[in-house]
Amino acid sequence: MLKFENVSKIYPGDFVALEDINLTIQQGEFVSIVGHSGAGKSTLLKLLYAEEQPTSGVVSFNERSLDSINRKHLPFYRRNVGTVFQDFKLLPQKTAYENVAYALEVAGETDEDIAQRVPEILDIVGMSNKMGKYPRQLSGGEQQRVCMARALVHHPLIIIADEPTGNLDPISTWEIIQLLVKINSLGTTILLATHNKVIVDKLSKRVIEIENGKIVRDNEKGKYSCAKVNA
Ligand code: ADP
Numbered sequence: 001m002l003k004f005e006n007v008s009k010i011y012p013g014d015f016v017a018l019e020d021i022n023l024t025i026q027q028g029e030f031v032s033i034v035g036h037s038g039a040g041k042s043t044l045l046k047l048l049y050a051e052e053q054p055t056s057g058v059v060s061f062n063e064r065s066l067d068s069i070n071r072k073h074l075p076f077y078r079r080n081v082g083t084v085f086q087d088f089k090l091l092p093q094k095t096a097y098e099n100v101a102y103a104l105e106v107a108g109e110t111d112e113d114i115a116q117r118v119p120e121i122l123d124i125v126g127m128s129n130k131m132g133k134y135p136r137q138l139s140g141g142e143q144q145r146v147c148m149a150r151a152l153v154h155h156p157l158i159i160i161a162d163e164p165t166g167n168l169d170p171i172s173t174w175e176i177i178q179l180l181v182k183i184n185s186l187g188t189t190i191l192l193a194t195h196n197k198v199i200v201d202k203l204s205k206r207v208i209e210i211e212n213g214k215i216v217r218d219n220e221k222g223k224y225s226c227a228k229v230n231a
Helices: 041-048 071-078 096-105 111-124 140-152 170-185 197-203
Strands: 002-011 015-025 030-034 056-061 081-085 158-162 189-194 206-211 214-218
Touching: 002 041, 015 041, 015 214, 030 041, 030 170, 030 197, 041 056, 041 158, 041 189, 081 140, 096 111, 096 140, 111 140, 140 158, 140 170, 158 170, 170 189, 170 197, 189 197
Parallel strands: 030 189, 030 206, 081 158, 158 189
Antiparallel strands: 002 015, 002 056, 206 214
């Protein structure tokens, strides 16, 4: 479903953030991307979200190069991809319900649809009983659940989570990871970028490790047999 072919990303100033990345991710996988701060994890996710373009190589989604998608059509592509970040990015003057509803309103959904879907999605993330609360009245873990609900509104095929637990305590961290596992079990592909190796070890899922812009480990089934490559 997702493919990186010989992808490099060089930022202005000749800064090589990613070098010759080759990667295939199938629909329904749960993939953790680990590496130190500055390794290139966010850059990889930004290429997938078409927020950045590769300097060379091709990133494709369902066999279509993202570079070939017209700017006008990018919002339609992006509906396939839900995003969750470390800094929750909720609108402070809107309640949990309104934050999720807003994502549907801007996409032109009808009031009837919104009234039906928002409670359903808030239920999936376990926030039904707090939908009238404002972000400042919610814990970090609860705010992240609302963000997950907002990321799910368009029934994305992929969720990109970039350090979603970076601001959370260990218990909330594990709850959010479990929620990602639940969303994955409902069929959504998950890409989780984190520097928290303890979490990914506990998950026992596919792990791609990046160091200085290069893949040094990928335990994709049958590929590297959990061994480190080029390390
Ligand atoms: P990670 O997510 O693993 O912390 P990033 O992908 O954010 O790493 O960054 C990889 C490297 O690219 C870092 O050294 C960072 O400073 C650099 N970088 C990221 N974004 C930009 C940018 N817009 N311009 C220049 N350099 C950047």
